[in-house]
Amino acid sequence: MDKDWWRPVLRPGFARSAAPWRAAGYLLVTGLTGLLLCAGLLVSVVAGGALAVLLVGLPLLAALALVGLPVAAWERRLARFLDGGRVPDPHRVPDRPGLAAWLRLRYRERATWRELGFTALAGFVLWPVDLAVAGCALAVPGYLLATLPLLLLDGEQVNVLKLWQVRSPWVAGLFGLAGLALPPLLAYPVGLVAAARAALVRVLLGPGGQDRRIGELVSSRARLVDAFEAERRRIERDLHDGAQQRLVALRMTLGLARMDAPPEGPLADRLTAAHREAGEVLAELRELINGIHPQVLTDRGLPEACADAADRSPVPVTTRFALSARFPAPVESAGYFAVSEALANVAKHSGASAATVEGRYADGRLTIEVADDGRGGADPGRGTGLTGLADRVAVVHGTLAVSSPPGGPTLVRVDIPCAPTGTGVER
Template identity: 60%
Template structure:
């Protein structure tokens, strides 16, 4: 049996139900319906009445249009209330089914909402909730919870009564404490007996809310597609920013450092032997090292070879610069692919070869790459000790997320003793024919 029930119905099957928080969650969920139902009823009545009355002078038409969107905020609140009694791991019942408008502005938002089926389901729920459901919720809480609590407090009511008598639930007249305590004992027995029906009612009420307000499978697919497009836009923006930084460093800081290095070199030649010449020599050497580091940094941000020669030349370049000898098999060369695909593949190979040099103890590595016409396939293999764990901070987790945005996959097989194989697959079209380094 599940030790962590996710709904009142699951909790009712648990023997510790009465000792858990679930009865009070159920009571809070049902009682909370009045807190939202009363305002919803008032808003519905006011908008409908004002809109109908003012329609002949056209002023009421916007009010009637607004009436169609009342369910949107009501549903948002109800989904949050649903968390009291619905703790499914996916959280789908409390997820909004609405998409984000492609354009900013209230008009674009309203236009999209009117076209969504979820808006009309939410309006139906708002009408049902305002006119009926909260009344039923309150009546059930008053009956199943209020009645036994009222019986339990009979002695207290008698003590506070000015005339020394109290009429319990308008039925029984009590004038002394023995019958008052007897009624309180009956309430103590009745309370746990009615807490189970209360949980069942809350479960049914939550199921109705979920049926009307939870996103449908098609809506979830649309939301997932929207998230994927949003992540792709973020990746494109990230790549554009990387390119801008690379250009700024290449055309700005690097050129200034080159000029500084040349100036120091000329000053070093003109200076007479002595302490000044030694300091100029040291400064010239340090400027050369800074320039070399800056060029390496620029190369890491976005290598120029990737722009000029495509993935074929870039992979050959990274293999040549690897600390571990690398054999490359690129066939007859790769075609030009979309920039995000080339960048993700390039940095994936860079990360794999960097991990090979740092952690694997490999004597040799190999990079193979092919484009099948529909997808880019890359494999990086090494003959190291194996046992690589991507979750141990290798840097491949973020890369896998980046490739997932492109609908690609990154897999690693690394049994103890090796070999380690990193496989990368990204579906992508060809931009231009094969390019050679």
Template identity: 55%
Template sequence: MISMTVWQALSRRGYLGSVWPWRSVAFLAGGAVFGAVVLVVIVAGAVVGGVTAVVLVGLPLLVLTALCGIPVAAVERWRLRLAGMGPVPLAQHRVPDAPGLTRWLTVRLEEAATWRELAYAVLLGLVLWPLDALVVAFAAGVPLFLLATPLLVAVDGEAKVVKLWTVDTWPGAFGVAAAGVPLLVLGAYALGLAAGARAEVAKALLSAPGDGERVTELVRSRLRLVDAFEAERRRIERDLHDGAQQRLVALTMTLGLARLDAPPGGTLAEQLAKAHGEAEMVLADLRELIHGIHPKVLADYGLEAAVADAADRSVVPVDVELDIPGRLPQPVETAAYFVVCEALANVAKHSGASRVTIGGGHEDGRLVLAVRDDGHGGASAAHGTGLTGLADRVSVLDGRLSLSSPPGGPTLLRVEIPCRPTEPRA
């Protein structure tokens, strides 16, 4: 499955009902707790090590304190997964050129990465964790306290909402609780925004210099490879269609004419009939191959028509419910089409389904397709179903492919690709 960031989740209509508000709370609350622990460790190590350094006892403690940024950075890189921004590549620490603890410590203390990670640990302990705690307290704690006002009145007879305002009546308690509902909604979005900003800070500080440029160039190179691959597919399809297929058609016609001229009932007529039948079978196979390489209906009429054509060719009955407002970028149409074809092939081979539904359309700036079957389930992209390569192809387009297939079914394959229509519907 292609991961989603908290920024992408915030732009979706189902954010409030998703796990992202909870993940944002976990990310910020975890940062507050972890940052407080880091502060204690750094302060204790620096103070105790500094005091005892005069007798050389504290020097090892000071060295350990200087190196504490390495495990702190490792934990923070792992925690970025909660915000959908991990994993961040580890810092490029050099491998010591000689064995032994002394050489390892020397190399680490000479590296800029070690001091950069220590600086982040200090920033976490002094600045970031108090901010995390404040955001959680105000965005989540205050609305939840207001919602709990009726419970506090029921238990204690009153609830002190603010310092000079005490609520001791049921109408007042439920009024305060009602005011907490919109605050809770706003708080959920505030938590997502804060978690995203906090994760961006951590990612920027913990990434090695040049990582962003390398990632950008890697994405661009993958896009160039996809474009080159698609261009080569179209060239092969065109060469087969205009070359080999036309020659096979001519050969089939020649064999058919030869059958008409051959004396009936003889060995020659039988051999010509057999050769004519084989040529027709090869021609049908070639047409199927050309259709699989790059279907003409996709290039000429777009994704909606191509999916309908694939549904007509499926051995399992398929219901198509698509609403796409015109043509989409060619790489998006191609990737989505082959995802649908692979899904239909898997249904026919493995699912035992009696019916398939293909639905979706263009919404919120992205193409959304869902393929659902009523089979026995248990499908997995890791079991050689061909979906892993398609997921990589979708990820190049900044999309995501997800598969849900519990034992007993149903199986749901969903693909989302950000895009905008390039041509309106004719």
């Protein structure tokens, strides 16, 4: 638990702000949620235990292990309502789509069992405390303020909090004044209880220490890759707008000079050779720029960029994409370079006569497959570039799978969880 969780409650002006009311509302909602959760857990456990004799209740008892997931998601949202601080979700994204992969991962995660323990704690221990504190904070001042109106309506007496019998309007007025003075005094204990409960939520339902370190490493790597991508684009832009334009101008100047030079002379031959050399350098520079970051990827999207890479492959490649939307730039970049590296391996190592590139989006995942009819035997550990490609895909939380038995065929599959960002074109 954060050792400074109590500091916001003791800051100046806390009692005059809206924070105490948020704290009381937070405890009221968590108390009512815990009460309902207590009833639901008791009914489910009793029903599952009774039906377990007939084996019907076993799935119900197994499903109870996952009841902490929605409860924890609700608690994280409530903690954010209290102080505005987001509680990160500790769960990982499954490597494969489908319910089976999701269930297998959830049952193996420590976070699932921590959430189940917190659910039991909230359902059987915390909710009476939450309701008691919230009730005192909201009901007691209201009851004291209502003492005088209730006495005037009754005409004889009123029982204040079932402790005092009040018959005098003056005494009832004093209770009303106490009701006005009580909320600022109750603000601090209510705020401390709510802050302590939210801190407990952050400890038990947020990422653990190791998970936080892993998340920080992933975020750091993602920032480095973003910086690298930005630098790549800057270099590509400088080469495209600077060196390439100057080479084009130089080639045109050499062409004009060759036309003005005397024909069949040594000067014409040298100008012709220089003109040809400038053209070759310009072609190489364009290939370099395209390898740094193809402009077609930015302008037209992943299907067109992969089709362009397929056209430049010495092996015949067929592309089929069913993408109706654009995706975040890092995702499209990772997908494009995965296809480029896979096609380069096809040309260098596979001995294939044909290859295919297919892309689709379903269940929140972008899937790209590159297949060839070559000799197979591709091994990511032998320096074919697949290891670096797997690292690039991992930065965007994707996975790379390679199937390449001896004799072929070879299939490289990239799965990247992502959400569309705009309209695209199927190809």
